[in-house]
Amino acid sequence: MSAIELDPTVVGPVPATRRWRGVPGLRGTGVAGHLSALVLAIAGVVAVFGQWLAPHDPDLTNLSYAFVGPIEGHPLGFDSQGRDLLSRILAGARSSLLGPTAVVTLAMIVGTFLAVATAWKGGRFDRWVSAGLDVLFAFPAIVLAIIVSVIVEPSLMSATIALSIAYTPYIARVLRSAALRERARDYIAALEVQGLRAWIICVRHLGRNLLPLIVAQGAVLFGYAMVDLAAISFLGLGVRPPQADWGVMVSTGQSGVLQGYPLESLSAGVCIIAVVIAVNILGERLTERANSVTR
Amino acid sequence: MSDAFLELQQVTVRLPISGELRTVLHDVSFRIAPGEAVGLVGESGSGKSMTARAVARLLPPGAESSGTVLFAGNDVAALKGAALRAFRAEVAVVFQDPRAHINPVRTIGDFMTEALRTNHDVSRADAAAKAVSLLAEVGIADGQRRLEQHPHELSGGLLQRVMIATALLTEPKLLLADEPTTALDVTTQSDVMAILDELRRERGMSMLFITHDLELAGAVCDRTAVMYAGQLVEERTSSALHDDPLHPYTAGLVGARPRIDGDVVRLSAIPGRPRSAFEAPAGCAFNDRCVHVVDDCVASRPALEPLDGGSVRCHRAVELRGRLQEGAAHG
Amino acid sequence: MLKFVVRRLMMLVVTLFVASFAIYSAMYLAPGNPIAALLGGRTPTPEAIAVLEERYHLNDPFIVRYLRWVGGALRGDFGVSIQLRQEVSTLISQRIGTTVQLVLYASLIIVVVGVALGIVGGLRKGVLDNVVIVATTVSAAVPSFVASIILLSVFAVNLGWFPALGTGEGFVDQLRHLTLPAVALAFSSIALVARITRSAVREELSREHVQTAVSRGIPYRTVVRRHVMRNAAIPITTVVGITVASLFAASAVVERAFSLNGIGAYLIQAALSKDIAVVQGISLVIVAIFVVVNAIVDFLYAVLDPRVSLGASAA
Numbered sequence: 001m002s003a004i005e006l007d008p009t010v011v012g013p014v015p016a017t018r019r020w021r022g023v024p025g026l027r028g029t030g031v032a033g034h035l036s037a038l039v040l041a042i043a044g045v046v047a048v049f050g051q052w053l054a055p056h057d058p059d060l061t062n063l064s065y066a067f068v069g070p071i072e073g074h075p076l077g078f079d080s081q082g083r084d085l086l087s088r089i090l091a092g093a094r095s096s097l098l099g100p101t102a103v104v105t106l107a108m109i110v111g112t113f114l115a116v117a118t119a120w121k122g123g124r125f126d127r128w129v130s131a132g133l134d135v136l137f138a139f140p141a142i143v144l145a146i147i148v149s150v151i152v153e154p155s156l157m158s159a160t161i162a163l164s165i166a167y168t169p170y171i172a173r174v175l176r177s178a179a180l181r182e183r184a185r186d187y188i189a190a191l192e193v194q195g196l197r198a199w200i201i202c203v204r205h206l207g208r209n210l211l212p213l214i215v216a217q218g219a220v221l222f223g224y225a226m227v228d229l230a231a232i233s234f235l236g237l238g239v240r241p242p243q244a245d246w247g248v249m250v251s252t253g254q255s256g257v258l259q260g261y262p263l264e265s266l267s268a269g270v271c272i273i274a275v276v277i278a279v280n281i282l283g284e285r286l287t288e289r290a291n292s293v294t295r
Numbered sequence: 296m297s298d299a300f301l302e303l304q305q306v307t308v309r310l311p312i313s314g315e316l317r318t319v320l321h322d323v324s325f326r327i328a329p330g331e332a333v334g335l336v337g338e339s340g341s342g343k344s345m346t347a348r349a350v351a352r353l354l355p356p357g358a359e360s361s362g363t364v365l366f367a368g369n370d371v372a373a374l375k376g377a378a379l380r381a382f383r384a385e386v387a388v389v390f391q392d393p394r395a396h397i398n399p400v401r402t403i404g405d406f407m408t409e410a411l412r413t414n415h416d417v418s419r420a421d422a423a424a425k426a427v428s429l430l431a432e433v434g435i436a437d438g439q440r441r442l443e444q445h446p447h448e449l450s451g452g453l454l455q456r457v458m459i460a461t462a463l464l465t466e467p468k469l470l471l472a473d474e475p476t477t478a479l480d481v482t483t484q485s486d487v488m489a490i491l492d493e494l495r496r497e498r499g500m501s502m503l504f505i506t507h508d509l510e511l512a513g514a515v516c517d518r519t520a521v522m523y524a525g526q527l528v529e530e531r532t533s534s535a536l537h538d539d540p541l542h543p544y545t546a547g548l549v550g551a552r553p554r555i556d557g558d559v560v561r562l563s564a565i566p567g568r569p570r571s572a573f574e575a576p577a578g579c580a581f582n583d584r585c586v587h588v589v590d591d592c593v594a595s596r597p598a599l600e601p602l603d604g605g606s607v608r609c610h611r612a613v614e615l616r617g618r619l620q621e622g623a624a625h626g
Numbered sequence: 627m628l629k630f631v632v633r634r635l636m637m638l639v640v641t642l643f644v645a646s647f648a649i650y651s652a653m654y655l656a657p658g659n660p661i662a663a664l665l666g667g668r669t670p671t672p673e674a675i676a677v678l679e680e681r682y683h684l685n686d687p688f689i690v691r692y693l694r695w696v697g698g699a700l701r702g703d704f705g706v707s708i709q710l711r712q713e714v715s716t717l718i719s720q721r722i723g724t725t726v727q728l729v730l731y732a733s734l735i736i737v738v739v740g741v742a743l744g745i746v747g748g749l750r751k752g753v754l755d756n757v758v759i760v761a762t763t764v765s766a767a768v769p770s771f772v773a774s775i776i777l778l779s780v781f782a783v784n785l786g787w788f789p790a791l792g793t794g795e796g797f798v799d800q801l802r803h804l805t806l807p808a809v810a811l812a813f814s815s816i817a818l819v820a821r822i823t824r825s826a827v828r829e830e831l832s833r834e835h836v837q838t839a840v841s842r843g844i845p846y847r848t849v850v851r852r853h854v855m856r857n858a859a860i861p862i863t864t865v866v867g868i869t870v871a872s873l874f875a876a877s878a879v880v881e882r883a884f885s886l887n888g889i890g891a892y893l894i895q896a897a898l899s900k901d902i903a904v905v906q907g908i909s910l911v912i913v914a915i916f917v918v919v920n921a922i923v924d925f926l927y928a929v930l931d932p933r934v935s936l937g938a939s940a941a
Contacts (some may be wrong), residue, residue: 383843
């Protein structure tokens with residue numbers, strides 16, 4: 001203590017500008033937001049490098065190790081086929097995170113386009129597109145995924161397409177009302193009066209001002225997509241075994257659960273839950289921030 | 296018995312604003328006699344509504360207050376249970392925005408009779424009958440039908456009449472009227488004001504009338520108090536205040552209205568923007584906007600001193616007496 | 627009010643028709659030849675093919691086949707499962723009871739636990755509220771199939787309090803069998819309902835009209851009941867309704883995890899074995915339930931909020 005004794009007359013109250021306000025881009029999301037971002041960053045690293053981080057071959061079966069619990073060098077033990085669980089978790093991160101990323105990207109692009117276009121054009125175009133989206137709204141994501149899985153061979157791709165279709169009306173609806181609010185603002189009229197072309201106003205101004213909301217909605221949606229995609233894989237209509245994937249692992253581990261070896265299902269389940277919690281918290285904070293900015 | 300019916304003694308209120316407790320009311324003291332109407336005038340953020348809330352025990356959560364509010368000799372802060380309910384019945388509030396202050400999903404009848412039926416054990420039919428007769432008094436003839444309606448089916452002016460009628464249902468002795476006409480359109484404002492004024496006089500109620508309109512306060516109130524940055528800066532009989540302001544800020548308010556009774560038609564505004572108590576500079580709170588500022592005004596905060604039958608919070612009040620009206624018109 | 631109901635009902639019918647068309651035409655695109663499925667590997671004679679084509683109307687134009695299907699569906703006839711040679715409606719009616727029970731049970735849990743948690747969090751600031759926030763943050767992130775696995779592992783395998791799989795016989799036994807699935811199905815929705823309830827209660831508490839009631843000396847409990855809860859009931863009803871509507875689809879996952887014989891699990895099975903008629907039938911049923919429940923929510927909304935019905939009749 002004595003080594004760092006400070007002169008109280010020198011150390012005044014810390015000026016507000018000197019206080020650390022967080023990582024740029026995450027400002028205003030608080031400690032929980034930063035922690036969530038850290039969890040997601042780790043998950044992202046594992047998704048990209050998981051195969052190389054895995055201490056063992058995730059697909060190497062050795063039936064004599066079936067359901068063996070944690071031992072040295074294998075901190076999570078083995079699955080029913082005697083494959084190293086930690087390696088499968090690390091390798092499985094890729095498809096588990098790639099799917100939702102693709103869903104969110106696709107749904108955001110199409111949804112944002114439809115939202116801005118309907119809000120801008122209005123009239124009959126808006127009515128027809130909105131009515132079409134309302135019908136699409138009647139299809140729960142799982143039902144759409146099932147229908148798509150009958151038309152094409154079930155895979156991560158088919159599940160991704162199905163979910164992108166299912167989420168687009170949701171995105172379009174949320175962003176359309178925001179775009180309508182934005183479109184009614186004076187600065188848009190001012191730009192129109194200046195003779196700027198519609199698509200330039202939409203992309204450069206409307207789109208840019210909607211960006212915080214788009215990012216926030218993307219985060220919220222990522223959580224849903226992750227859960228739904230894993231559920232679809234769990235049902236056997238998405239990623240197929242023996243490929244390592246968290247949703248598939250929860251499913252294939254179920255036989256072990258019933259025999260009293262829950263580690264495969266549980267470890268994969270915990271990974272899903274951790275990422276979804278992180279993404280939900282971040283989404284919530286970003287939404288709060290987006291609302292406080294736009295209003 | 297003192298002649299004060301409502302008395303505020305050095306009421307100070309601090310509110311949590313962006314994470315810190317900040318002063319919004321500073322050392323507010325005044326009294327209202329039975330049957331007397333006192334106007335409380337100030338710009339938005341001056342603390343006039345907060346004063347009414349402090350009286351009605353409606354301070355926002357997290358508020359800290361000191362000082363005393365006495366109603367009929369009782370410390371309002373200490374009231375509990377039946378005594379608090381009796382106080383609530385005797386002190387009625389007419390809020391600024393009736394549309395926000397009446398539950399939109401319940402009927403007018405529900406709204407009007409709720410207090411009578413929950414706290415005074417009046418039967419549904421009796422309460423409704425009383426409500427209808429009061430609606431008639433505020434100029435709503437088809438009261439029976441109105442009781443069945445929901446707030447969104449009534450215009451703002453009608454709703455404010457409903458609010459006034461409702462306030463009178465429990466036969467209060469003191470009315471806290473918080474900008475009762477501000478949210479209404481101009482044509483209905485005078486009607487509603489006339490009704491409020493007439494009913495108050497008939498019943499001999501006291502009133503604390505909160506407004507940003509100095510002339511309106513002067514028209515309906517016996518005395519008027521002016522607030523700036525959470526403090527009372529001047530308090531006198533309404534006519535004296537208007538004709539011969541003692542505080543430079545009051546003079547500014549008088550001058551801020553277009554005057555068409557004199558030779559010169561001139562609109563003078565007060566430079567700068569209004570301050571909240573916690574934004575106020577050291578010394579006199581008005582020193583950064585005052586045209587008469589001297590070194591003293593920055594050095595020390597003036598006290599509310601008696602002068603000319605009222606009181607004023609200004610170091611130069613005696614010196615400037617009688618010259619402010621002119622000064623404001625030229626400032 | 628009447629006008630509002632009529633307009634909403636018309637919207638519902640149109641949505642259902644478009645949705646049924648989408649389902650039927652999507653399935654029409656499905657690869658695979660129904661004749662081959664019918665014959666199951668035997669080499670057909672041209673006459674046999676002709677007979678089958680005649681019986682299943684395989685040569686009719688698409689639109690005729692769609693209209694026949696949708697007409698049948700209106701009478702509760704969803705055609706025949708080519709693989710099982712059974713009426714789809716029979717296959718559905720044998721299984722829908724389990725799904726309905728499961729969904730009702732889960733809905734009950736969602737409403738009771740979710741609304742209670744939300745009210746506690748909304749009215750009590752401080753520790754209790756923080757507990758509610760943390761609990762709902764976690765439970766919102768637990769997918770139903772992970773919840774199923776955890777519940778199975780803990781309560782069925784380790785503790786042995788509940789049976790692991792199957793539907794059970796008789797009311798009490800069925801209830802025991804359905805408890806873990808219902809909790810699993812309800813788990814993340816509880817969080818959603820609790821969150822919405824909490825913020826609705828918070829928002830209503832801060833409303834000016836609540837202040838009016840307080841200023842008039844209405845006791846706190848009465849204010850909470852008559853004003854805060856009454857008004858918060860509007861968003862709460864909406865979120866509960868939408869959640870319950872979505873449970874019929876979500877129950878597929880839980881039925882599968884607990885080997886329950888409901889329409890959801892059967893839909894998955896039919897999808898995996900490409901039993902087109904069954905997928906079409908169950909999809910339409912689930913979409914119809916979803917749309918109808920949503921319409922009911924809209925009606926309830928209009929009943930709870932007097933401002934809505936006026937807006938519609940004035941229009």
